[in-house]
Amino acid sequence: xxxxxxxxxxxxxxxxxxxxxxxxxxxxxxxxxxxxxxxxxxxxxxxxxxxxxxxxxxxxxxxxxxxxxxxxxxxxxxxxxxxxxxxxxxxxxxxxxxxxxxxxxxxxxxxxxxxxxxxxxxxxxxxxxxxxxxxxxxxxxxxxxxxxxxxxxxxxxxxxxxxxxxxxxxxxxxxxxxxxxxxxxxxxxxxxxxxxxxxxxxxxxxxxxxxxxxx
Amino acid sequence: xxxxxxxxxxxxxxxxxxxxxxxxxxxxxxxxxxxxxxxxxxxxxxxxxxxxxxxxxxxxxxxxxxxxxxxxxxxxxxxxxxxxxxxxxxxxxxxxxxxxxxxxxxxxxxxxxxxxxxxxxxxxxxxxxxxxxxxxxxxxxxxxxxxxxxxxxxxxxxxxxxxxxxxxxxxxxxxxxxxxxxxxxxxxxxxxxxxxxxxxxxxxxxxxxxxxxxx
Numbered sequence: 001x002x003x004x005x006x007x008x009x010x011x012x013x014x015x016x017x018x019x020x021x022x023x024x025x026x027x028x029x030x031x032x033x034x035x036x037x038x039x040x041x042x043x044x045x046x047x048x049x050x051x052x053x054x055x056x057x058x059x060x061x062x063x064x065x066x067x068x069x070x071x072x073x074x075x076x077x078x079x080x081x082x083x084x085x086x087x088x089x090x091x092x093x094x095x096x097x098x099x100x101x102x103x104x105x106x107x108x109x110x111x112x113x114x115x116x117x118x119x120x121x122x123x124x125x126x127x128x129x130x131x132x133x134x135x136x137x138x139x140x141x142x143x144x145x146x147x148x149x150x151x152x153x154x155x156x157x158x159x160x161x162x163x164x165x166x167x168x169x170x171x172x173x174x175x176x177x178x179x180x181x182x183x184x185x186x187x188x189x190x191x192x193x194x195x196x197x198x199x200x201x202x203x204x205x206x207x208x209x210x211x212x213x214x215x
Numbered sequence: 216x217x218x219x220x221x222x223x224x225x226x227x228x229x230x231x232x233x234x235x236x237x238x239x240x241x242x243x244x245x246x247x248x249x250x251x252x253x254x255x256x257x258x259x260x261x262x263x264x265x266x267x268x269x270x271x272x273x274x275x276x277x278x279x280x281x282x283x284x285x286x287x288x289x290x291x292x293x294x295x296x297x298x299x300x301x302x303x304x305x306x307x308x309x310x311x312x313x314x315x316x317x318x319x320x321x322x323x324x325x326x327x328x329x330x331x332x333x334x335x336x337x338x339x340x341x342x343x344x345x346x347x348x349x350x351x352x353x354x355x356x357x358x359x360x361x362x363x364x365x366x367x368x369x370x371x372x373x374x375x376x377x378x379x380x381x382x383x384x385x386x387x388x389x390x391x392x393x394x395x396x397x398x399x400x401x402x403x404x405x406x407x408x409x410x411x412x413x414x415x416x417x418x419x420x421x422x423x424x425x426x427x428x429x430x
Contacts, residue, residue, distance in 0.1 A: 016344050017235070017261060018341070021341075046232060047407075048404060050336060051239075051241055051339075060408075060409065061407060061409070064411045074411060111328070115332055117329035117331065118339075120333060122232075122336055125232050126236075129232045136268075138269070138325065149412050149413050150414050158326075159326065159329060186263050189259055192262075192274060192276060195286060196279045196283050196286015196290070197286060198277065198365040198367065204253075204255045204256040
């Protein structure tokens with residue numbers, strides 16, 4: 001198993017995508033402040049602009065704001081206990097759903113989940129720019145989600161997202177106070193990249209121009 | 216099948232994520248200009264900063280620059296003919312690969328492809344900011360990719376990406392000249408969004424504050 005790198009904490013605040021990626025994290029503590037409807041709209045506009053295989057756009061989203069106690073309760077009920085504890089304080093919950101077959105052919109779409117992931121990523125970066133944060137969760141029951149939210153066959157519940165402004169970590173259960181504000185470590189680039197074949201690990205930072213070799 | 220909306224072409228050039236998403240498209244024509252190593256590094260830094268289920272970071276990338284004729288040829292060989300025609304002129308090809316089981320448990324990672332999609336999306340937006348464009352392709356042979364690139368069991372070839380600066384569409388085969396520079400239509404938001412249950416379509420733009428209803 002590769003060694004993890006702990007990200008450097010920097011005081012810099014670079015502009016653009018790099019800055020957004022540095023600011024982005026998955027909070028456990030949310031402010032009770034509601035998310036403005038116009039900002040919610042911007043999040044989903046970002047999501048739907050993602051590219052997708054055959055332009056299928058296999059992403060769907062079930063959205064629930066806390067004001068809608070019934071809808072919010074349904075999404076909350078699908079979460080595992082550990083997530084329900086903190087996610088109940090988020091102003092918005094969103095379940096992403098993947099349409100797993102192509103509309104044009106009925107054949108399985110190999111990239112349905114991949115493309116829903118792309119849409120979620122665009123949503124997340126748009127959120128970060130607006131001062132909103134997104135905490136995605138695998139910890140929910142997809143079978144229960146299908147039942148409670150009436151999700152039809154051909155669609156699969158993908159990931160749950162809590163969306164909102166960040167809140168005070170004092171409001172968190174003890175176990176989450178530490179983990180809620182730190183970025184989890186990332187694997188070093190040279191364990192993720194290969195050059196032209198899996199047999200040759202690669203790092204673009206080291207001896208780049210001469211490492212191409214062979215021909 | 217829902218009606219598609221053709222995106223408005225605007226003269227505006229908004230800053231930030233919205234502007235990046237507006238500029239982003241998947242070109243067929245690439246400039247022969249190589250991609251600077253430092254920019255390549257920035258693309259993969261963006262990719263590896265993506266969130267993932269259990270922080271598994273299931274993304275891997277096999278990268279080939281045209282200068283590496285052998286490696287580049289291997290990636291090119293996995294493409295379907297239709298993609299090979301134009302992708303051979305891209306300065307960089309990248310195959311994204313998904314690690315489909317969790318490292319900590321050996322159990323299937325339901326979100327492996329979703330998370331690789333997120334990493335690809337971060338890479339793509341970072342590229343757009345740097346003036347680079349990414350054209351992702353489903354049209355390649357994953358079995359051939361596994362063989363030619365020595366991808367081990369437990370990993371699945373996900374998507375091929377051509378990366379580079381945009382080029383002159385005059386260099387394209389006739390059939391691609393039109394399609395190469397236009398954004399494909401997107402489904403309207405109200406066909407993608409549901410409020411609290413699949414039974415209730417939702418649009419955040421229309422009558423928002425009063426549409427929550429029920430409670």
